[in-house]
Amino acid sequence: MASSTAPPAKIIDGKAIAQEIRDELAKEVQSLSRSHNEIPGLAMVIVGSRKDSRTYISLKKKACEEVGMRSFIVALAEDVSLADVVASIRELNADPDVHGILVQLPLPKHIDEEKVLSEISIEKDVDGFHPLNFGKLAMKGREPLFHPCTPQGFLELLSRSGISIKGKHAVVVGRSNIVGLPVSLLLLKADATVTIVHSHTRDPDRIIREADIIVAAAGQANMIKGDWIKPGAAVIDVGNNFVDDPSRTSGYRIVGDVDFQEASKVAGWLTLVPGGVGPMTFTMLLKNTLDAAKNKVLQ
């Protein structure tokens, strides 16, 4: 049917792309196990009983099983001492069956997050949050052992959707250590012109409207409207916001930082939320753990 309006955005289905990658990973896990008798193992440290943290851990455990990896859960009580958390990490550092170590964040307030994360052996830092890995990610001509999972998943989404980066103007909304900042640094390394927008930015809409690639990682439900988007832009929504929805039995639904309905009429590409970047993050965690196991046997 002919139409005078722009064609609707191509929807990027992160779940489907993640499944494609997990199938590839499963084959690699099998082959590593056959060739070197080494099965990649991911250890997850969880402190306390936050419901969301427990959900994430069990999803990650399931994802490990699906690709044939081992997982180890170390559950510590809410009132555990810093010394005991550190002792657990050191034990995992020394365990030859553990190739990757993940500490589920946030930690209880009395535990020094920086101290805990810096205890993880650099060879097992599959989350890529060690400052040494982060420094190498930032610096030109250096490569970290592991890239943080969400930014790496984001790059994979772009590349498997055929979206080029070089010479494009990318605007990243948000500057967290986990998403906004490393995504910006990776886009810069891939030769995009990069602008980082955040809570102190004046006229964010005007700046975002310049972007060929928009990365929304502000944690503000539906913040980015249709008229903030340049027609044809690639819009990657990393938002994961819970909003009340009495029509659902759960009482809530998850929406992104981008107004999906409006954006779908303007953008060239648009990710699903949920089902966009989220599944890619878990998948990259599996990939990093596999890489850690490969690094070990190749040493």
Add this chain to the structure above:
Amino acid sequence: MASSTAPPAKIIDGKAIAQEIRDELAKEVQSLSRSHNEIPGLAMVIVGSRKDSRTYISLKKKACEEVGMRSFIVALAEDVSLADVVASIRELNADPDVHGILVQLPLPKHIDEEKVLSEISIEKDVDGFHPLNFGKLAMKGREPLFHPCTPQGFLELLSRSGISIKGKHAVVVGRSNIVGLPVSLLLLKADATVTIVHSHTRDPDRIIREADIIVAAAGQANMIKGDWIKPGAAVIDVGNNFVDDPSRTSGYRIVGDVDFQEASKVAGWLTLVPGGVGPMTFTMLLKNTLDAAKNKVLQ
């Protein structure tokens, strides 16, 4: 005299500001020497006989002397082995009179720069180039032991010239590990909206014209013209380009990345070249060495 044109830019004299800071440092060096009998010492490792490197080293030595610090020069032959460079660094790491270690770059091609720099003890990395320092500089909520000298000097210039950063749109031209990238990261930490422009950027002039603060660190003589600058913007020129000038006995003169004559009619603030950011860089090296000595006695 009344005039219909904009007032000329305030000229930022880095040499004068640097002298002001060096006077402060000299007093602190004296006081540390009196209170703890500790005299800050900077060791400089130079490989080969590049003329520019030798000039930099002798200027840095002179700057040390002026504020009452010690300096130690380790000059190695052009054909030195990597192992011998590393051995020199380790000796300096262990020397209690040495608080800061600087390796003059570039190194000869056969010497692995990354390997050499990563040997410098993190407590003596006064250049701030160790990836661990760099990672902490980049990450929100982390602080490196030392900030790289040029970016830190740049921030001091802004602050001592009364130029605020928060909420401003800063455009950084260039993305080197030494200037562009760390300057961008520090501006972001100071709550500027940051755009990083580089050789792959389309329409750099259009993007630069949006900036409240322009940092020119591209290494392209007179690249930024007057009409690339928003009236009233602060223009910090980190360029240091040698251009032929037969009218001088040296045969050359040094110009920045900004067309000074044109910019001075449009910008709100403008740094001198030479005599802008350059003297601040040396000064921050002295400050980092003093800080390293203070960190040692306060341990």
